[in-house]
Amino acid sequence: MSCVSNQDQSAESSKVWSWSKRLTLSLPIFIIFIALLTSVSNATAVPWNNNPIDQSMETVDSDTSVNFANPQQLNLAQRGSYNVVERRATIDVKQSATGATQHIHILIREPQGTRGKLPGIVFMHGAGYGTAEDSFGDVASDLSSAGFVSAVIDKPVWNTSDANRDYPASAKAYDKVIDYLRQLSNVNASNVGIYATSESTWISSYLLQSDHDVAFQILLSPMVHSPRHSLGFLAAQDFAMVGANPGYQSIVRRLFSADLDLFGLHNMDINTLKPAAYAIPTFVAYGAKDVMTAQVDGAQTIMKLAHEANNWNVTIRNYPLANHVLRLGDEAQTSTPLVDSYENDMVDWAVGVTHGLKQTSQLVTGATITQSIAVPFDLKSRPTLTVYMLVIHGAALIFILTTIIMWIVALIRKFRSLLCRDSRHILGFTHGFGGILILITGTTLATLVLFFSGLAQVVYAVVKLVWGGAPKTAGMIYWSWPVIQIVSTLVVWAWSRVFARLIEVASIRGLLKIPTLATIRDFILKRHRDNRYDHIKDQTLPVISYTRFGKALFVNTTIAMFCVLLLFAFWGLFIY
Template identity: 55%
Template structure:
């Protein structure tokens, strides 16, 4: 018990949530963005001014950013779109990407442009940003939505610099169009893509402006650590489950080829252009107060004072009023109108007359955990422990299945002969104790997985805009129950081993020197301590080792901190 408690404490990662409840007071609750149009400037186009036409272009791009061949005009057909068509490997790997371009019909002169950048997941040109891209196009912008550049990567291995080069290729495509003003092409980046946009602006300082929706300002380790820690609390998870967050986000993921946790983001140029930052008051994923402060500091350091911040009440991480997983979920009331006005006034070079920081009070529940770091020793120990536990559990399951098959086979062969099944030969009640403790330990493991699974599902639903359950259920009461059961299991195992020692003493095995013939009697099964069969003895020690690893697994995740 002392060893398990020691492991739990030694693997604990310190975490400071202070200061909590940070706020930035906005200057007005009116989010409208207005400009000075009195001095002879033409009135700005509004949403709905123009009808919109669509056309599609295909690009084939390597991960190093070079294009294969020329852009190809294709038919606009969402049903015919085959996304993520890739080939090759490494830097030479290519992906054929659809670019869906929306343009205003009848707009005179060269128009400003916007390229949309995807958040997490696997968005396509046809299923992403349709409403806001069409709105901007109806206000005179030429917009481009592309298939998310992913190649053969996953969410945790995404190649952000390479993605930035593909988005830049889409920007160059717009710049090359006759009806687009090449000097007035900006970006619309949301969530995960606000990491990519930083690489993009470092590569292409000619981007005219940027709209950042719920920007992930800090590197992934800090941003995701904040998000998960905050959401574990919001869904009602027991505080004990927070220890899991601490250990996970201090993992040295580079050992497993996942280097995105610790991105070296090029912040010096990330906010050097006119910037609109938009948050929802019910966004449970971003550190808004510290994020706004960091953006303003970096923007001012780069000589940019054209930063506008808007906070929308009730809106979630993607500025929707509810669960985005549900079809037809609307944007926050004035968000699309506000960003359209801001973009139109910005590209026209007008002076903004509305407040720079407006809308709902900007709030942040806990501090960004900037002390998170890759802890290699903890990661190596955890990886070995988990791998060993899985292997032992699989071996134990195979052994018990073999025991069951052995019993069935014997009964089938001896059914008509009246011969009694000899069993595994367990003695002194060790067989019953083994089954009882193994079942209890595994039931506790299932309860742990159930509680953690409910927490994870609650966090996912919260991230998509759903409200947490009124009663947290298993995720709350499972932790203390597991702690109590684990203590009882350790005590019960100690009773089994104490009885094992007593029997061994009776057999003379633990005497010095051992009683003559005692060891031979145990090995041959003539005077068994555990079981008279070799298979029974192997099964016992294999099961005991697996259950011990499960207990150390619990200790690693902090279940033995009382």
């Protein structure tokens, strides 16, 4: 027996709105939705000034070699002057914040056939997790073959990750290794220096502020400014270099405006710009193909701070074919060599400095130092934006997961009803809302997948670029953004039609005449004795569904998809 009489259905059918009336209602709903989402996109936008762009710092000479005056005709060792022997030691270093102890291996390389006290050098790791055995093998051997006692250690990380690295504790750990070298019988305690790369130049700043007896430092692609500014620069520049749509580039601004202190991560805004960090003889090496380091701003800042510390012994070399780690080509490939003359230049400088000689070669040479955009010094943490980001992403995740679970339950119940030949209606959607909900939800989620796919392609291209790969012609990473914008706009229009349809059905039902609590309950939460059509006493066709489960699924899915649209708005998809 049918639960709705043909007479009732005919009556409702006769009241169906014309397409023009539906359009008249859908259009203002669409405009309201678009205005809301556009407002969110603009409210979460972060200003960013890339000017000045295409900065350059001219070098005095293209020759990168390092020479010293040698009036006493000292016998200066060169790279390869001595055979090198290796031995190993271990020390324990403690992280003061947690009390955790790391058992660290030290690989010591020493020259054979030398006499007297030798200079020493300790190598400091960049990002990642390096060990004594797999790090700095070539440059440590180079320096040891020129008369240095070198020490490479397991990177002190304790229980930290790249996100919460303990830089002050790391500085103390490296300083402990420096003290270890100073106590060796064949090492000149007053002539021990450091070799720091990339991320470790933040650590070296802490080290040199506490240990004023470090003799010299070699800095490879130093990350001079704070992590927020350095990494923000890196991401913005590389997104542009791989051809990412400016929409994806705006994601960097929002992401690097996050207040990570809320998560217990306090490294983003550390202040390492201290004159004491550059108060000793310093050799800075850059690669012209480096896509990670702000070289012009970095070099100028280093010289400024060094001069404030009354240190005028700063040598800068820029190698034309080298990447961020001074290697030729993709570092991800095994045995990628260092740029041709870097090893000789670096060793010659270290030998001359440790002998107290005066440099006769120019201080700044090599390829012209360039920088595509400015370091984003106006970038700062935005707590309100961060909280909103957490709320909207958390809400979207919760409602999407809840919706998926509800749809799975619905499918299981439907499958069971088919097996049991049960006439029970699981969802009971009316007025075509079931099909509409599936279609629009699928479209919204497909747009979300497209968004993350495009972003993943950008990140992959940036990683390849950072590792030394050549940028490829922009494809999906450019056109996917406007496609997502168009599809998102169409999804908003579709949802406006759904809400207009709800209003239409409610109007036909007469539920909009007297907006009482009773009519609202009848509109959304109308109760029935059970889910079987044959037992419904009220012959009036429900607006959304006959079943409470269907109504709950509709409401939950609608909220989930609205959260997805707010998520799109947060990342700037509705800025046209």
